Amino acid sequence: MATSHILHLELGRQYPVVVRGEGVWVEDSAGRRYLDAMSGGSMAATLGHGRRDIVAAARRQAERLSYVHNERLTSPAQERLAQELVKVAPEGFTRVRFVTGGSEANEMALQLARSYHVERGEPQRWRVVSAAQAYHGPTMATLALTGRPGLQGPFGPYLPARHLHIPPSTSHFDPTGEAALAALDRALDEAGPENVSAFFCEAIGAAALPAYTPPPRFWEGLAERRERYGFLVCFDEVVTGVGRTGRWFAGEGTALVPDIIATAKGLGAGYAAIGAVLCREDVYRAFARGSRRFTLGHTWDGAPLSCAVGLAVLEVLRSEGLVERVRERGLRLREELASALRGIPLVGEVRGHGFLLGVEFVDPRDGESFLPPEIGLAGRIDAAAFEGGLITLSTQPTRDGYAGDQTLFAPPFTSTDGELGEMVSRFAQTVGHVAREVERELASLRPAAAAPPRGAE
Ligand SMILES: Cc1ncc(COP(=O)(O)O)c(C=O)c1O
Incomplete structure (x- = not known):
């Protein structure tokens, strides 16, 4: 691809060039397909891609x-x-x-x-x-x-x-x-x-x-x-x-x-x-x-x-009765996600309302503190998910004091049961894989720091 003239959000990042989308799938210029568990990345594409x-x-x-x-x-x-x-x-x-x-x-x-x-x-x-x-x-x-x-x-x-x-x-x-x-x-x-x-x-x-x-x-x-x-x-x-x-x-x-x-x-x-x-x-x-x-x-x-x-x-x-579907299916989706992630000590909580789900990660050494920022968990989760053909969005607002690493899971409302199952399974594999690496690294780091208490600004 020719040199990009875009002033990208992150100058060191490789941006895949996405050329088409259909339903919950998007495809890049090299023909690789990704499951879009984030409704276009920003949670906007609630009805999936390519709606004629x-x-x-x-x-x-x-x-x-x-x-x-x-x-x-x-x-x-x-x-x-x-x-x-x-x-x-x-x-x-x-x-x-x-x-x-x-x-x-x-x-x-x-x-x-x-x-x-x-x-x-x-x-x-x-x-x-x-x-x-x-x-x-x-x-x-x-x-x-x-x-x-x-x-x-x-x-x-x-x-x-x-x-x-x-x-x-x-x-x-x-x-x-x-x-x-x-x-x-x-x-x-x-x-x-x-x-x-x-x-x-x-x-x-x-x-x-x-x-x-x-x-x-x-x-x-x-x-x-x-x-x-x-x-x-x-x-x-x-x-x-x-x-x-x-x-x-x-x-x-x-x-x-x-x-x-x-x-x-x-x-x-x-x-x-x-x-x-x-x-x-x-x-x-x-x-x-x-x-x-x-x-x-x-x-x-x-x-x-x-x-x-x-x-x-x-x-x-x-x-298509999609608001009702999101309400009913969302309950099960949260359970499916929680059950797929069960047993991974890095996972602190799985929250959710409808098709807006969140996974909060904790330091497995005490099961409650935020992870040390230098571990860079959020970025690693997204990169590994992407490698496995899944689009997620994780954040690490630890510097702001109230939250550690978290992943958003917000699929299009039109995702079929099969597609939701595939998203959950790819995500659980990703988290499991990254968790094993991170646990090894943490073993050689200083002890967990308690979640920093903060007052109102
Ligand atoms: C809760 C919330 N409010 C406001 C915004 C800003 O919306 P926009 O990017 O369309 O300006 C966002 C964008 O992600 C959001 O998540």
Whole structure:
């Protein structure tokens, strides 16, 4: 292959050139085939690759009207997609603004929450409290939403506001959720609750803490504080929205209904760049009774072509009963994954909701600490899986203090039982192989260090 002119994400990495995809398989230019257990790598390709029906819907729309801007014009595709989303959103959600991706959806959710308070005559409300161990996107505003210096890298000086963060209530740090609630109280106190615009979090974690969700007590406590202090709750459902967890929106399963939802990936299913922000009627009413404006937007927001793809995606999900399938099959998939990995001391926990599964690795010397970062387990798992023809995504956010090495397992909803079985078996072989190497290396290293305790930032 000729020299690449791409500014790749990792300059030392060899990037396989993928030339086609069909169902859960992708093929590189050398003819090697890989099972895609990560829905295109980013969890977006929820319906698998090469769907002729979605391509046909996109083509029909493009031939009729591909693009008009939503500032002064709307289209049947945009209007219908909003209607369809409202039908599957939690009760009380009535309005939708389309954007082109997850970070944009999160930024617009932040703007919507802030503007809501301004419209209601509380312009002092701008502070945001959010979960420290999260990923909300790579833009400045979304990087600022996490409490992860390791992720923020050199961009700290640009991050617009020092938001307040609370630690995750994982089994390592806070299994009951009470410590997270106490941290939330401290954050509200520090900001002054009358200055807080929103609490922002993933309903169920994705890359930062795969398939993690706080215990019910945390959600109940958050709902009580929202009621008492009047801030809004925004859910980042960029990954979890539109079926991934076996519900249309993951927030349906929490003990609290949010006020604003940001979603993206599965809405376009990898066939169009589209995201959406949904809000409850009472949030909308603040604008309807106030300035009657919420004007910032992007060029491709609500474009007919992307919205037609979104409509075709929802139609497939409905006609093939895929949200229900993900819910039912996801339970078994988690059991199958857990059982295939049983007996490997490196595996600490297998979590999962629908087709969003996470495997957390621990130091086998004590069965609970994070692995020493120099072992580089996450990268080794992905490399070995790839060698074995399986696409996975592992992360190692150890520097941020709240999580060690983890692998995400998020297959397309359309994967057959046979394909899921093959993914699980290839993954278990990979982990078993890497675990044997790592255990040998650990035997010659210093003793396990306990998982580092951390307070809220
Ligand atoms: C939970 C979550 N939020 C936001 C984003 C950012 O979305 P995008 O990459 O479309 O901007 C991602 C991307 O992986 C994500 O996983």
